[in-house]
Amino acid sequence: MSDLNPILSGSAQSIAAYQEAIEQSTQAVVQWLKQPEMYQGKTVAELRERINLEFTSQGLGNQAAIERAVEYFLKDSLSVHHPQCVAHLHCPSLVISQAAEVLINATNQSMDSWDQSPSATIIEMKLIEWLRAQVGYPAGDAGVFTSGGTQSNLMGLMLARDAFFARQGHSVQQHGLTGNLSKIKVLCSENAHFSVQKNMALMGLGYQSVTLVKTDAFSRMDLNDLAQKLAEAKANGELVMAIVATAGTTDAGAIDPLADIAALAAEQQIWVHVDAAWGGALLLSEKYRHFLNGLELADSVTLDFHKQFFQTISCGAFLLKDARHYQLMRYQAAYLNSDFDEEQGVPNLVSKSLQTTRRFDALKLWMGLEALGKKQYAEIIDNGVTLAQQVAEFVGEQPQLELVMQPQLASVLFRFRPEKGDTASVALLNQRIGDALLASGSANVGVTEADGVTCLKLTLLNPTVCLEDVKVLLASVVACGQQLQNA
Numbered sequence: 001m002s003d004l005n006p007i008l009s010g011s012a013q014s015i016a017a018y019q020e021a022i023e024q025s026t027q028a029v030v031q032w033l034k035q036p037e038m039y040q041g042k043t044v045a046e047l048r049e050r051i052n053l054e055f056t057s058q059g060l061g062n063q064a065a066i067e068r069a070v071e072y073f074l075k076d077s078l079s080v081h082h083p084q085c086v087a088h089l090h091c092p093s094l095v096i097s098q099a100a101e102v103l104i105n106a107t108n109q110s111m112d113s114w115d116q117s118p119s120a121t122i123i124e125m126k127l128i129e130w131l132r133a134q135v136g137y138p139a140g141d142a143g144v145f146t147s148g149g150t151q152s153n154l155m156g157l158m159l160a161r162d163a164f165f166a167r168q169g170h171s172v173q174q175h176g177l178t179g180n181l182s183k184i185k186v187l188c189s190e191n192a193h194f195s196v197q198k199n200m201a202l203m204g205l206g207y208q209s210v211t212l213v214k215t216d217a218f219s220r221m222d223l224n225d226l227a228q229k230l231a232e233a234k235a236n237g238e239l240v241m242a243i244v245a246t247a248g249t250t251d252a253g254a255i256d257p258l259a260d261i262a263a264l265a266a267e268q269q270i271w272v273h274v275d276a277a278w279g280g281a282l283l284l285s286e287k288y289r290h291f292l293n294g295l296e297l298a299d300s301v302t303l304d305f306h307k308q309f310f311q312t313i314s315c316g317a318f319l320l321k322d323a324r325h326y327q328l329m330r331y332q333a334a335y336l337n338s339d340f341d342e343e344q345g346v347p348n349l350v351s352k353s354l355q356t357t358r359r360f361d362a363l364k365l366w367m368g369l370e371a372l373g374k375k376q377y378a379e380i381i382d383n384g385v386t387l388a389q390q391v392a393e394f395v396g397e398q399p400q401l402e403l404v405m406q407p408q409l410a411s412v413l414f415r416f417r418p419e420k421g422d423t424a425s426v427a428l429l430n431q432r433i434g435d436a437l438l439a440s441g442s443a444n445v446g447v448t449e450a451d452g453v454t455c456l457k458l459t460l461l462n463p464t465v466c467l468e469d470v471k472v473l474l475a476s477v478v479a480c481g482q483q484l485q486n487a
């Protein structure tokens, strides 16, 4: 073995190398944070040309590898903390989340078994208990941290599917899917996240299994249409295995009528999964917690902490109301969760997760809650929701801008409106505004669709952003729109 032992360990040499590498990286981050630009504005072609892997026989050493990462990765990264970076549900992170990452990464615990993560296992379990209490679930620890909303939604749908088959005496886990699968349906709104479709395809039921329920003027699931789709399904001999309600749709931030959906589902014993990947942040809100009334009625819930909880990627959770449903995905591996261990009361989280090896992302939320406290956490969450309302009012006053919908969470949907132009040309112009701003490196504004027509989106998660910052951004949207229009 060469002198330069690259493994992190307790040896003096390794500790010195660790400290040097971390110090060099931290210094580079500090310089990057001071960069005024949101993005250096390089194109796809320029980055492809510039970035090349240098995997040499002798190795470059830590210092040079870090220098190259700074040059080729850091300098051309997007500054997610920049006030003009508001395209997506992509948050700037808490400082304490960064500190937690240092601990998570250095210890490299794996959350599948107790003997790979003793204290971490207990912390995650206690945090799940706490999250359940926030939702209004019965006491217990049924739930697990996940890589994010897509995985949590997959767990909800998979357990809904398997509970549905189990009621008919069939174990999907043992025997796979059976029967006329084209009759099995999931209902969700037209604005639900696309992971519903992707997950249903992954589960062998295809996109065709997803029945879209219409939405109202605020992008929320329309209850009348839900009742009608349920009745149609029955008349067609279809079997509804789940309804997915959304608490915070990706664009409009719409929260479906959770309690009413749960009541309709209960009449037919249908599993309700609530995708609260975004809106779940309101669990901590002082002003808007009531938006989530009815969440406690769901059979399972998706929460995402790398959205409006300001944790670094990745950090999500899945909560299951009735722990007995976990039996549906139980698998015993002698080396991880043996009967012997379980009889001795040794906890393991592999039985609750789709993943085996898994990061200790729960630490970030744990430290975030402790560091910020309830009041400050509530403030930074409420800030975005309140700011979106102020921005919407301002947009409504601008002759060249059109507000597409009143905000419900922390997003604003709007359009640049030229004096003349048909729907298609206005849509194209707005697409080009979004592209031009990113290409200039000055701003990242979302480009999406509302009612099938292109519009712009501001996702105002960042609690350091104020109305004045957004006014500056909107002025550049208008200037860019005018320039493109006159070109």
Ligand SMILES: Cc1ncc(COP(=O)(O)O)c(C=O)c1O
Pocket: 089, 147, 148, 149, 150, 151, 153, 193, 195, 246, 248, 249, 250, 275, 277, 278, 304, 316
């Ligand atoms: C409502 C909703 N659900 C689920 C997801 C997927 O979450 P993730 O990207 O963490 O997998 C998103 C992503 O934006 C979302 O907006």
